[in-house]
Amino acid sequence: MDYLLATSQGLARQLDGCMAHDAEYNHGLSDHLPMLLHSMHALGATESRLQEYASSYATRLEPRRVIPMDTGDWLALRGQLDAYHALSAMFVQRIAVAGRDSVLRDALPRLMPGVGAGAFHGLIRCGHALAARHDGELANGLAYWAAAWLPLMPSADADEVRRPLPSPSLDLASWTRCAHDLRTALDTEQPRITLRMKAWSAAPQFPVLAFALRTNDDTLRDIARLAATVYAQTGNFTVMHMVTSAHALLALGPWFDDVKLATRWFGVALLAALRAARLTRQQIDTSLVTMNDADAISALPVLPWNELAAAAIASGDDHAAKIVYSSRALFEMFGDAAFHAAATQGMLTQTRPD
Template identity: 40%
Template sequence: MPIPSSAHNPTLLAWLDAGARYHAEYGNGLSSHLPMAAFALHRLGAPAPRLQAWCEAYATRLQPAPAAEAWPAGDAWAAHLGRREAWPIYRDLFTQWLSQEGAGDVLEAVLPRLMQGCAGAAFHGLIRTAYATQAAHRQELADALAHWAATWLALDPPPAAPHHATEADPAAVLRRLPLPPLPIAGRLIADRVAVVAAWPGFGDAAAQLRVDEHTLERLARGAAELYAASGNFTVLHLLTSAHALRVLLPVLDDPLPAVQAYWRGFAAAWAASGARPLGAVPVQPWARIVAAAIAADDDHSAKLVDSCREQQRAYGGDVWRRAASRVVQQPAN
């Protein structure tokens, strides 16, 4: 499969190159957004000085990459999934692999297994891999895949009961999920996802969804609707991860198992979010939304707006602009 490439932006490429100097995580389990946000800002049209200033400021919070380590000879590539300390050896593995095979071939080989743990690190392995693929930057793709592998989160497998899969509407299944009491315990999103996924009856309830070629779009629209209504931080990651999965699915000959795996993480994160409607915000024109995202100093605005704009281009409808309008904060009257 041909891998889409970004336009050659010297500032973006310099920061994607520089990203190899930094660890994939900082601050006790937070994911670095430097390469993802840099590409999102580029696609939104950020001028070079703004992109440079944003990256310089953001990089001050990051930690240096650990010393290089060689992949253990003879180990299967999936042998160390879910071990955060394995990031250096996964960097080595994927760097070597991508030097010998094309990005599409590597992704085709690893995505089915990686998707089984896609909710790790709040879906950031999936999201970063999609951005690295679109940037067509080999080392950034190696680092993104390494982050995904090291933060891979195994959820309990769904029950082997295909006859339960009778519901095509994810919203109907989400309403029936058995949940632990709110708020869900856990410092990080992935911690709370794991608690929900292990709750008695959750797997049986989630397995009622019949995954088909329309499921991902339904999940994406549902996340956009809920984010537009709530501005919930966990739901933001569902919105951006659904965009990321849409970007990567063309690599796979059979995409439905990947969507099935994503659905389990999505459902657990949706339930763990505790999102509640806060009231609509004024819907803004795209030009104002994009300008606000470029000007914002946080590490999620550009990704959110970029995902919403790309999803609108793919799927149509105005829910994406409603969700993205939350980036524009208007003073109260």
């Protein structure tokens, strides 16, 4: 049997096993196992390594809670973590009947107003599942995105995505700098990324600034480049999720009728994440200068891709394989050395569960 085919079948078996787990564990930590398994597979991991890693990681996970719910109006279940199993079962059935493309085209626009769900992990799981061509895991990703749905605007409902949005007025650099103008009386030092994002979304200026980002066909690429540059220079844990989520949204782009609108909703969550990352103005300014300076980008430290892949596969870190996989994919898309530097930073920075 062809080695790559055998390895792909091994990945599919491991992802099948992920159907037994709940989406979160230990009071709000996201299950990273399916994303890590796909990342490691894409980087060249053997089937035995996937099995070994899955067995080790699964010891921390919780069994899926089977709570019967009516999913006839699944939009009404957004934001209810108890609905994860019911939503997953619904998406499995819909994909089987209508096909992956139809389900994605219908669901994605309805999920984008809450794209920060699980610190972007609903979106990220969908990106990995799509690349792995595993419909069960895609159903899980969509279900987690819906169950952990994180609306950050006053009226982020299904109808909102069809309503004309305020005219944007700021380019990415100016918009990013303005993030530091946000002020809120809520607690912004909470341990979970999503809790800090929610707190920052309560800032009085947030609704206006969130939709002020000027978008074009290159905005999502530029967001990914900015996030990669900031991460390469700071190793910031929250910013790492901006890199991997931007990659996931780029991968899902063909299933959006309006990519610019999707990018603007992504920007809403990104603005909250920028503040949740606790970046200083100097870090932001330095990164904005660096990303537009080819010599400065080229000066960022990098390790050979084969070394990064091997190290990520061997690592027990919850994020190493994910950031190396996404950064390599973005590098292959755009040829920008910032993504190579982000992958290198990912192997130098120890992370924590989230």
